[in-house]
Amino acid sequence: MSNRGRYVSIIDLALTDLRRTVRANTPSISGVNKLANIDSAILRNAEIKKMGDAFKAGYVANTKSILNENVSLMSHVAIEGQLPVLRKNGIILTPKELDSIKRNFAKSYGRKFKGKTAVQRARNIAKRTNKDVRKAIIDTRHGRKDIISKVIRNADDFGGRSLSAVRSGEVLIYSELNRAQNEMVVFLAESIGAKYVRWVNTGRPESVCDICKEYANSINVTPLELPNVSDMRGIFHIDNVPEYPHSCCKCELMIIDSPYNFENA
């Protein structure tokens, strides 16, 4: 299987895990109806709060564990994807060295993205979902049934459960896993003394956004820095690699193929 194929299958399994989590913890349409039919406002609010708190706790904990597990899987695949280029340049990492790079990466990972950690973002998604569900319950009580279908839809895909938690959670997990893969490549480059990586667009060309196309085609280093490389497009010094540019970006970084890039070669 290609590296991209392995990334995709890790991400698919992570997203399946997320959907299962959401399905298990958010109210169904019948659950919303049941709460809407509680006549005492005090009891009703207490039940809504209880349900919301439980959802939030479960959602955040599950997102965290899905990410921890799969960030490390992604980073392992990311390393393996670079090994052929390293080998060509005479760099053979021992299993012990590989292990220590992976371990150090796991320790360093988890930095903020756009000012928030993944856990903070998961918490916000749960909060939004709870707000949506509360609105669905109150609107149902007031006879406005259409709101349920807005908040809780795609019954076939998600068993009739809350959609916003699924959609936003999917974006979070998809983005974090792709980001982990690229951070690992930069981390690996730093660990072995390589200085340059190439930004590569993946997927159908028409689906690549303008920012990412520009990165992949930009010239950022001079031939003096890399005399052996003929195609300079998309190459960045590891100190100047752009931030993960947007949600769901699946661009890849590759350590580039020139012995002169490696300090220890």
Ligand SMILES: [Zn+2]
């Ligand atoms: Zn991209």
